[in-house]
Structures are given as C-alpha cells and as structure tokens.
Amino acid sequence: MLAYIGLGSNLNHPKKQIKNALIALNSTKDVKVVSLSSLYQSKPIDNSKQPDYINAMCQVDTYLTALELLYICQDIEIKQHRVREKKWSARTIDLDIIIYGVQVIASKQLIVPHPQMMNRAFVLVPLAELEPHLKVPVLGAIQDLIAKLDISKLVKL
Template sequence: MITAYIALGSNLNTPIEQLNNALKAIENLPQTQLLSVSAFYQSKPLGPQDQPDYVNAVAKIETVLAPLSLLDELQRIENDQGRVRLRRWGERTLDLDILLYGNDIIQHERLTIPHYDMHNRAFVIVPLMDISPDLILPNGKHLAELAKHLGSHSMKKI
C-alpha cells in the first residue's frame, strides 16, 4: 500500500457537507483506507476574490490504486458531487487534488506529483501539518520548514 495525501476544497453548495461527503466517498474507494483527516479550515480564494471563502482540508490515505487510477476515482467523486469548472481558480462544489503519492515524483500530462504549487499554499500546508507534521517531501524538504516560510496565515479552523 502507498500513502497518499489528498487536498479537499469547496466553496459552493454547503462546503462542509461537500467535504464530508467526499471523505465518505474516499473511504469507499476500492483497496483504499482513510487514515486521518485534518481540521477543516476557512480560507480566502486563491483566484478571483468575487467568490465565497473556501473550506479546505487534507486527508491521508493508504491505497493500492495507481496514481492515474486514484486521479480517475477522485475526479469521479468530484463529478458525482456536481463539480462544474466555470473558470480557472473559480468557485467549485468540490476540488480534490493528489498532493503526494508515496515518495513518487510524477510528471504526466494529467498529473503532477508532488502537486505543482503546494509549497506556496497555506490552505494545503497548514492542514497537512495537522496530520503529518514530520513529513519529508520527495525533494527532501521538511514540511515544517515549508510551514515556517509561509509565515502567518488568515485561515480559521472550523
């Protein structure tokens, strides 16, 4: 089994409920076990500011699903929960991103692991610190060091 980390985000249609439903769906993925989930955090949107605040979290799983199969399953969950992509970094019912997949580094047209910009995103790093504060990324960087470089953040635990 491979340990993977999944970022969850929503800012439409009762976001907390969306994340809870997504976690239930992740728990039901074949040959996958949900190990832990961070606190839920409210954060400002990364993109256009004319949209509601987000609710974000990170889940730690173990799976035997290959990275692209896991991506397919996560996209199915997004679609099942009514995901519509209106604009880049825009509002969404549900966003599920694979942050890490073991110590793999993957460059594929559909998938980049580690997630291409996770190191700059407090809404990823802070929840990840909740569940794996001693994590070392595939590039050898310690998660705690990344968190220090983010400085203070304006996210609120929900």
C-alpha cells in the first residue's frame, strides 16, 4: 500500500527531527520510504508566538494496516520527545497519515484522508511535489485543492 505521511517540526533542530523520523520510518519492518518532498517553512496555524515550522511529505510503501502505521508514527513521535500539551502547540515532531492508498477511513483513532489537509498549504504543496496529478479520495484533484489556498507564505527551502 502506498501512503503519504506529513512531517512537521519547530523545536530542537527541526530539520534534524524530520531526518530522524524518516530514518525511523524507513527502519521499520514493512515500511519503506519511497520518496520525499523538499522541505518547506510555514507559520504556525494559529499565528501564535512560536518558531516557524519545517514541513515535508514522504511517500511510503507498506504492508501495515493504516492503524498499524499510525501506531508506528506515534511511537516515533514519543521517541523524539513529542509532548502533546495543547492543540497546535510547538513540537519536536509531528507525523500525520495524510493519505492511505485510496482508502477512506473514519474511526476514533484515525481519519484518512487527513480531515484538514485541504486547508493546509504545507500539506498540499509538498504532496503535489511528489504527485502533481494526484486525485485525493473524496476531495478531488490536488491542483484544484491548492488553487483554493493562499500559498504565498509557504517557503520552499
């Protein structure tokens, strides 16, 4: 199964945090990182006073179920000292399953496609870099989703 995982960090050397998360993902049994977008810099979603984020998107090939992949992502976050104090707070690493094949999943643990992806340039632009003609399940063409957003503040590094 091909899946897309969004990575973000704004604490403790964000580029290094993303690199370490990618290494951990690729070292996981039944997960192979296939491709990686460029890094992008973005402002915090809530415009709070915290450092800018560094974001990327990776494509993985996996034999894991979506929930198993979620648990791997959460384990990597814990190992990289992710603290969940409040929504949209600063973080060492954030791993979100954005798309899992063509599946649509709505459970207490996981919603795929990611429920906020259509509102986030830092998700859509790196995703389109990897798959410019992607049709997102339920949501449609990636380019149409990007056209609805202001991407002017997203900085490709």
